[in-house]
Amino acid sequence: MIEYVFGTIFIILGAYCLVVKKNIIKKIMGLSIITMGIHLLIITMGYRQGGIPPIITPENLLTFSQYSVDPLPQALVLTSIVIDLSITAIALSISILLFEQNKTLDSSKLKVLKG
Amino acid sequence: MMPVYIPVVVLLITGFLTPLIGIKLKKLRRILVNSSLLFSFLFFVFLSSDVFPNKIIVQNVSSWLPPIGINMVLDSLSLIFLLLITGIGFLASLVVEKYVHERKSEFYSLFLLMIVGMMGIVLTGDLFNLYVFYEIMCIASYGLIVFYRTRKSTEAAIKYLLISALGSSLILLGIALVYGLTGTLNLADIITKLPENYAIPFSLIFVGFVVKAGLVPFHIWLPDAHSEAPIPVSVMLSGVLVKMGLYVILRFYFLFDLNYLFIILILGLASIIVGDLMALQQKDIKRMLAYSTISQMGYISFALGLGSVGFVAGTFHLINHVLIKSMLFLIAGSVVLKVKTRDMTKMKGLGFSMPVEAIGFLIGAFAISGIPLFNGFASKFMIYMATLNSGYSFLVFIPIIFSVVTLGYYMRAFFSIFGGTGKKREKTKWTLALPVLVLASLCVIIGVFPQLITQNLQLVINSLLDKANYYCAVLGC
Amino acid sequence: MTVIKQTISRIVFPFMLLFSIYVITHGHLTPGGGFQGGVLLASSVILICLVYGLRKAEHLIREETSHRIEAVAGILLAVLVVFEFFIKGSLMASESLFQVWSGGAIPVMNVIGGIMVATSFIIIFYSMVKEK
Numbered sequence: 001m002i003e004y005v006f007g008t009i010f011i012i013l014g015a016y017c018l019v020v021k022k023n024i025i026k027k028i029m030g031l032s033i034i035t036m037g038i039h040l041l042i043i044t045m046g047y048r049q050g051g052i053p054p055i056i057t058p059e060n061l062l063t064f065s066q067y068s069v070d071p072l073p074q075a076l077v078l079t080s081i082v083i084d085l086s087i088t089a090i091a092l093s094i095s096i097l098l099f100e101q102n103k104t105l106d107s108s109k110l111k112v113l114k115g
Numbered sequence: 116m117m118p119v120y121i122p123v124v125v126l127l128i129t130g131f132l133t134p135l136i137g138i139k140l141k142k143l144r145r146i147l148v149n150s151s152l153l154f155s156f157l158f159f160v161f162l163s164s165d166v167f168p169n170k171i172i173v174q175n176v177s178s179w180l181p182p183i184g185i186n187m188v189l190d191s192l193s194l195i196f197l198l199l200i201t202g203i204g205f206l207a208s209l210v211v212e213k214y215v216h217e218r219k220s221e222f223y224s225l226f227l228l229m230i231v232g233m234m235g236i237v238l239t240g241d242l243f244n245l246y247v248f249y250e251i252m253c254i255a256s257y258g259l260i261v262f263y264r265t266r267k268s269t270e271a272a273i274k275y276l277l278i279s280a281l282g283s284s285l286i287l288l289g290i291a292l293v294y295g296l297t298g299t300l301n302l303a304d305i306i307t308k309l310p311e312n313y314a315i316p317f318s319l320i321f322v323g324f325v326v327k328a329g330l331v332p333f334h335i336w337l338p339d340a341h342s343e344a345p346i347p348v349s350v351m352l353s354g355v356l357v358k359m360g361l362y363v364i365l366r367f368y369f370l371f372d373l374n375y376l377f378i379i380l381i382l383g384l385a386s387i388i389v390g391d392l393m394a395l396q397q398k399d400i401k402r403m404l405a406y407s408t409i410s411q412m413g414y415i416s417f418a419l420g421l422g423s424v425g426f427v428a429g430t431f432h433l434i435n436h437v438l439i440k441s442m443l444f445l446i447a448g449s450v451v452l453k454v455k456t457r458d459m460t461k462m463k464g465l466g467f468s469m470p471v472e473a474i475g476f477l478i479g480a481f482a483i484s485g486i487p488l489f490n491g492f493a494s495k496f497m498i499y500m501a502t503l504n505s506g507y508s509f510l511v512f513i514p515i516i517f518s519v520v521t522l523g524y525y526m527r528a529f530f531s532i533f534g535g536t537g538k539k540r541e542k543t544k545w546t547l548a549l550p551v552l553v554l555a556s557l558c559v560i561i562g563v564f565p566q567l568i569t570q571n572l573q574l575v576i577n578s579l580l581d582k583a584n585y586y587c588a589v590l591g592c
Numbered sequence: 593m594t595v596i597k598q599t600i601s602r603i604v605f606p607f608m609l610l611f612s613i614y615v616i617t618h619g620h621l622t623p624g625g626g627f628q629g630g631v632l633l634a635s636s637v638i639l640i641c642l643v644y645g646l647r648k649a650e651h652l653i654r655e656e657t658s659h660r661i662e663a664v665a666g667i668l669l670a671v672l673v674v675f676e677f678f679i680k681g682s683l684m685a686s687e688s689l690f691q692v693w694s695g696g697a698i699p700v701m702n703v704i705g706g707i708m709v710a711t712s713f714i715i716i717f718y719s720m721v722k723e724k
Contacts, residue, residue: 018281027277034284042291055622058690076243080287082627083250087280089716090257094273096720101266110270113339131666
C-alpha cells in the first residue's frame, strides 16, 4: 500500500522538475523520474500477499501459480525501461547539439521560433 | 492466405539493409526503398477485397491463442489507414533524393522505421503492443526532425520531444491502470471484462493520444516541428502521423463504449478557431500549413464529436485532408527548393515558371476551403449537414465562417507566391511533379464522385458499430 | 582522475565483466537476460572510459570494432529470428529443465542480444564524449 504513495510522489516530483526547472538536462531527468514512478506503480499492482518471486525452481514446480506474484507487469516494465532509455539517449544527443549551437543550456533563452 | 504482417517484416528488413547497401550501390538503395513501399501498398490493395466491408482477418503471432497470446487484427478501419500510410509513404519517398544530400542511409532507415511503427499501431490487437509500436514511431520522428541540425530545428525537436514523451508516459500509466482493472491486455478480451467505473484509465490514454493529434491546448509543438523538419518528413508528419492519435481514439470508441464525444467536440471547436486565426498571421509558408493542419484536425474532431450522425463525415474529411495536406506540403517543398527561402513576402511571380505547382496549390486551396467540385466540399458539406441534424445545430456558424477564413489565407498565399510577373516556364522534374499530379487528380475525382467513398464508408462504419463482430473474430463465439 | 579511482576501477573491472557474462548466459534461469547483461557489460567499459579517458578506453575496444561487432550481431539476430519463427525447430534439443544448456533458442538470443546492446551503448557513449 505504501508503494502506491511513493509511486505517486515520484510522478508528481518528476512533473515538477519537467515544468519548473530551467536547465534542459534537469527537464530530461524529470521525464525519467516520471517514468520510474509509473514503473513502480505497475510493479506494485502485481503484488500478492505473501507471494514468492516469479522464478520456477525445482522445489516450487507444482505450487507455483498459487504463490507467485504476477509476472506480466514485470515483463511490461522491462520493455518500458528500454524505451525510456532510448528516449533519454536521443534527448541527451539533441541537448548536446543545442549546447553547441546556443552556448547555453537555459530553456528560457530558446526564443528563435515564435508566433 | 498470406500472413498480414508481411509488409511490416519486409519494411523492417529493408530498413536495416539500407545502410549496408548504401556503402557502395547508391542507385540500388533508392530503388529498394521505393519498391518496398510500393509493394506494401499493393499488398494491401490486393488484400482489401478480402476484408471489405465487414470481414476481419485475425493472425495469431506464434502458436499461443488469444487472450494469452498476441494477435494482429486487420479490419476495414485499419485497412483505410494502412492504404493511406503506405500510399503517402511511397509518394514521399520518391522525393527524398532532392531534399536530403548527406547521410541518406540514416534518413531512409529512420523513415522506414517510422512507417513500420505506424503500420504496427493499426495492425495490432494487443494493448501493450500498441504502446511499443507507438514509441517506435515517436522515436523515429524525434530523430528525423533534427536531421538537418540547424539551430531552429534543434529547438523545435527538443520542444516536441519533451511534450510528446510526457504524453507517452500518460499512455503507459493508462495502460497499466487498464491492466489493473481487467487483468488482461487483449483488446477483444477487455470488452467483456470492464467493470462499472472505467473512465479514469481511458481518460489518461485519451489525453496522451490527443497530445499527438495536435488539438488545442496540446498543439504547441506542432507548428515548430512541422515547419522545421525536412520536406518528406513534414509530408508524413502532417499528413499521417497526427491522424494516428485519432485512429486510437476511434478504435477505443468503437470497442468500449466511452462517452468522451462531448470533450472531442469542444477541443475540435477550439482547434478550428485557434488554428485558423493563427494561420492568418504567418509569413512562413510551412508554418501556415502547419497551423492549417491544426484547424483541419479540429474539423475532423468536431465532426467525430457530434455522435453517430457525424462519423462518416469525420472519417471522410480525414481521408480528404491526408490527400490535400500531403499535396500542399510537396508543392511548398518544390517552391522552397527553387527560391531558397520560406518567407512568402519575398516570393513572387512563380506562377509562370512552375505551372504544375501553381495549379496544384490552387486545387489544394479550393479543396481545403470547401469550394464545390473538389473533395473538401463534399466532406465539409457533410459536416455541416451532420451539425444541423444533431443536437448542436446552433454551432453550425463557426465551421462555415472559418472555412471562409481558410479560403482567405490560402488565396493570399497563392497570390503572394504565384502571382505577379515572372520568368518563363521551366520544366519540373518528374519525380517532383508526379506525386503532386497523382494527389491532385485524386482530389478532383473524389470531389466529382464522392459516392465512391461515402457509400463504402457508410458500410464500414455500420460494421464497426457492432462490437460482437470483432469479439467473435478474435476469440471465437 | 585521482589515483584512488583508477586503482579501484582497475580492480573492479574484471569482476564486472564476469558478472555481466553470468547475467547474460543464465537469463532463462535467474532474473536477467540479454538486455540487462548487455547494459552491465557496456557500463564496465564506460567506467574505464570515465576514469582513464577516451584514449585509454580505445585501447580496450575501438569504435570501429564495436560498429562491426554490432552489425554482425544484428544480422545474426535477424537470421535467428527467421529460423526460429518460420522453420520451428529447436536449436538446443535437450529437453532438460533447470540447466544452462536448455530452453531452445532462448540462451542464443540472450547472448546475441546482449552483445548487440553492449556495443550499441558503447557507441552511444563514445560519440557523446568525442570532441567534434
